[in-house]
Amino acid sequence: MSKKILIANKICKSFHDPITVQVLNDISFSVDKGEFISVIGRSGCGKSTLLYILSTMDTDYSGELFIDGVLMRTKKEKELARVRNEKIGFVFQFHYLLNEFSVLQNVMLPGLKLNKYSKKEVEHRAYEKLKVLGIENEALKLPNQLSGGQKQRVAIARALINDPLIIMGDEPTGNLDKKNSEVVFQIFKELANSFQQTLLIVTHDNEFAARTNRIIEMEDGKIINM
């Protein structure tokens, strides 16, 4: 339980347009395997910005980021894409499913990209993930035939397909009603408890945050409580 999956060391970030504003200031923390962490804070405190840096999608920052013990700074775009593919699963506020593909194909895409298993195995794994999330019956539908809650569950299944080290979520319940939010939370909880899945969720839902293992509270680009 003590293996550090993610280490952030003195991460700073500024926006320069139109004037220089420092959005992140000396962020340092680490994530252990199996932790279910929520990041909370007011709008504009930089929590989403931090998440994008941690997810390797944003490379314009100073400081050091280690994922699975490997420094991200020196990696090229293609290698970062590989890291995201293999080690990170994403769940966003909006589901971002591809409407041209069926639910099953959406879940399979990152798995096919990873190219670790054959297409048949990836399909089998995708079914398993959908089953865990209770939506295996919707597998062959198109995303726009599903409800909002179901879509978000498909997005979670997609995040899980490559057995990532960590799942990162940006307000994953932000677009959902109370009932569906609860469903999504229960899924996360279940993943953390039963599968030792590490989760890092940005949210402004304090009720949601209160039920996680650990809360990182941010204000004005700094961690004030962790």
Next chain:
Amino acid sequence: MKYKLIASISKSLLFARFKQTLVAAIGVTFSITMFITLLSFMSGLNDLLDGLILNRTAHVRLYNEIKASDQQPVDLSEKYKGHHNFVSSVKPRDEKAEIHNSGAIIHALETDNRVTGVAPKIMAQVFYNVGSIDLTGVINGIDVDEETRLFFFKNYVVEGNYIDLKNTPNSIILGKGAAEKMMSAIGDIIQVTTSKGDRVQLKVVGYFQSGIQEIDKVQSYASISTTQKILGQPNSYITDIQVKLKNVLDAPMIAKEFQKKFNVEAVDIQTANSQFETGSSIRTLISYAVGITLLIVAGFGIYNILNMMIYEKMDSIAILKATGFSGKDVNNIFITIALSIGIFGGALGLLFGYGLCNIIEHIPFNTPSLPTVKTYPINYNPKFYMIGTVFSIITTYLAGYFPSRKASKIDPVIIIRGK
């Protein structure tokens, strides 16, 4: 495996905007169709026009030029050797236009393996007598069989049978224009006067039409022996030797060689007809320019549609990148889309182009100046199809390259944050 994934994503994006894709593909199809049709038609026309002259022109023509001797008697004199001699008003020697030793030359040419065939010819200046009026004319004495084999003489005899020229003694095939002026029908006897004043009667066995009116008004054909008889010359008398070569491009070189070897004047087809070459090459250039412009316009169509698609699919691109697809993968996806539009549209274009050429080839095209042509000429050169294919692929690749580069540079953060 990896490429299959990219191909399947491309396919899905392609079919998601099926109508737009179709419009883009139709643009390519249209331009390739027009490209093929234009070039086939234009080059068919070129071949036809060139053929008017070039098919019937010897690759190398040997003849004897009437000109003043290079060495005047004074040059040979011992006494004035080393002096500068000025002789004014020099006249040509009294010499016949005949090629000396023509039999031996023809024999030598026939055994040369660069030569396809040799056709001897006699040019005789005559007057056609029509009542009290004399029309100037030229009678070409030809070897009927060789002339047909090498220069398609048969194709230009529009009435009567060309072989009668050989089989009927004292026969003539009149140029269509000349025949009209003389109002002579086939089977009539006409009278010609030679430049020496002899009058000869000849039987008209056919009409000849070259497509060039000025020639048809003047020229007529008779067999070699008939022409020799008209001129009162022995049967060794030949004024021209026409040589057809295996490779027409060798003509200038071979002409020079023959000139030296046989001590006669020799002119090659390129020198004699340089204006035709120029005309054809400019026509070809214009058709290529128009065809390629069409392709580029189609390329812009693809460019626009892909650009739009990228704006529409920005979210999808971002999520693909977030879940581990690299910029290169995204690039490949859009290049694949562009290329499939290009290849599909291009292939259809080649088919339609071929079809359109077929249709044009069956449209009647009757013109009095071109007796052998009944329909529009088309040249089915596989070269055009190859150029069409290559260009459709290149333009669609370029049309896909720039938008796809833009797509590959999309930063996943910006879109996701923007929501």
